[in-house]
Amino acid sequence: MVVSGLHPAVVVPDEQAWTMAGVDVRAAGFAPTATPAAASILAGPERIPAELAAAVGDAWNLMGDPRRVEILGDPFAAGVPLTEVLELERHGDHTGMDHGGHAGMDHGDHAGMDHGDMMEITGEPSRDGLVMEATDVALGPLSPALPTGLAVELSLDGDIVASCRVRATVEAHRDALAPRAWAAATGDLVGGERIVAVELERALSHAAWLRRVAQLLGWPLLADRAGDAVAALLTEAPARVDFDAARRALEVSRRLVESRAFRSRTAGRAVIDATGARALGLTGPVARASGVPVDARSEDPAYAELGFEPVTREAGDAAARAQVRAQEALTAVELARAALEADLPAAIDSTVEGPRGPIGDGAPPGAAEAVALAGGLVIGLEWSAALAALASFDLSPWRGSAR
């Protein structure tokens, strides 16, 4: 409940997505709110994916008057014009709108809320032997607790998760959360330039993710430091990045991630062992946190020249995934700086390791697997622990298809 000079706003998509699109939401003057009710501004893109239209319309309806729209950019470069979506909602003309998403919106089922149903006593006793009331909760695709576009359907036994299903709702040609890695994979970026762009994007992605997790954990200290790293990395040209400032902020962030305070919220939660990670075909930081050293960069001679070693941890829990990302962000800054100075071979044709895993031909391997797996791993956890564990997967809400 911090009062500041920023305007409370519903920010669509979330802050992390805007960061990856190169826009600093707070520098633009907006502070994302927990609920549409607390906002009077909807800060959004020029066009939004059709899958999000219904949810955005719902949020707009829940905002109090006077309300207005601010356009921050056009990161998706496709979809329904935002003004059109809101205009439809304003006139109550829902024809042609896809309201299938409503059921998945937490706010959509307002009118249908019924305490009688919600508090119904079910027969199954929970682990402490008490018969608790089962509560169904649907989060997303526009929840402050999740990346925009991710939808989660949970059933709660008291405040313990009894069942959980995660869905990535947005169909997209490219993942909007890793635009440069996709550009590199499609050959739009080559050579040393490619390494610099991809590594800076990795550092930015991990820092923005860390900031989101810190906000979820209610830890302004970590959110501020991760935010400093984001600010240092968020520039137009790689040469203008303040490497020293980014390094300092990421170093402090890494120490905070390894602190007892962070571990007490994440250690031992949503554990995947190395065998399981291999069997499921997981990739990226999620696999590396389980001790599987899969990393497309290991096969790249240019990375070998820079002395690259994949970052791994053994524990395979939410804490290990955070540690891998915090360390990788630091390594990525170093790699980018080295690549800027080194004279690297121009023709490299290998799979690109994006912030979440490899991007090559077809859908990114491991991405859909992680989405399918995450829900099952948070069963039995308390609400806040479950959300922190889900966040530790850094799931992308974009179901990336082929190139």
Next chain:
Amino acid sequence: MSNWTPLAILALALGGAWAVACVEQAVAGVRVAPALVLRRAAGQLDQPLAVPAGRDAWLYHLAPPLLLVAAVVALATVPWAPGFRGVDLSTGAILFSAALAYVTPAVFMAGWGAGRPLAVLGGFRFVALMLGFAMPLAMVVTAVAAPAESLRPAAIVEVQHTVPMVVVQPLAAVLFVPAAMAVALLAPFDLADATTELEGGAFSEYTGLHAGLIALAQKVLVLAIAGMTAALFLAGWQGPLLPPAIWMALKTGAVVAGMLWAGRRLPRFELERLLTFAWVVAIPAAIGVIVLGGLITLLFYR
């Protein structure tokens, strides 16, 4: 207590809430803009009220005023200066704990009345938290009152003229401060209205006047618990050179800043850990504090 005391307390609540909002900005590292706080508050009153579709709308409407009344009553028991001791009842310290007890139903009513699963969960969390922390809070107050042989807060301040209570009974202070912060919904104990985690929790549906009342009530609560901490443990208005009211204001301000600072430095605690701490550590320790307080009184204050 004069005829003007109620008015003075209301003025203190409004002015104090504004000051707390300014300290909040300073602690968060943003530029302090005292006028902005007032503009925001005014803008909030312009908004229409959101009304939930659930059947318990009356609980929803009653919660914000109840929260504010509880906060103002708690504030009224705080002694600020020899000439301005609030309501100055002989049982003021008990009234303080009793007023804070009404925060629990207010938060639960807000969550239940909103009728969303996550808001209800926020309400439940707060009830669970308060079941654990209300007892140590009240017990510690008793222990601190023992040396003064009075539950009148002003008398507790006066008995500290040689040594502040935080030096005499440090364990009592260690138990009192987190419990008081939990009642005032302060981070890292803000489980009921956890912003991202519960999408705003118990207070997520409120707009306009409702939201304004809740924000005001929460800041008055912070002022009340900080003022009481200063009075019970830091010798209240007593201090050299400066006038008593200034001493009390300085100490209260420092406590507010310290609490808000701690909330930024620590991640939100998990309910399970807090409850384990409350039942296994805090409540037994609070009983120990009462025994210790009695011994200290017999040995040094008679």
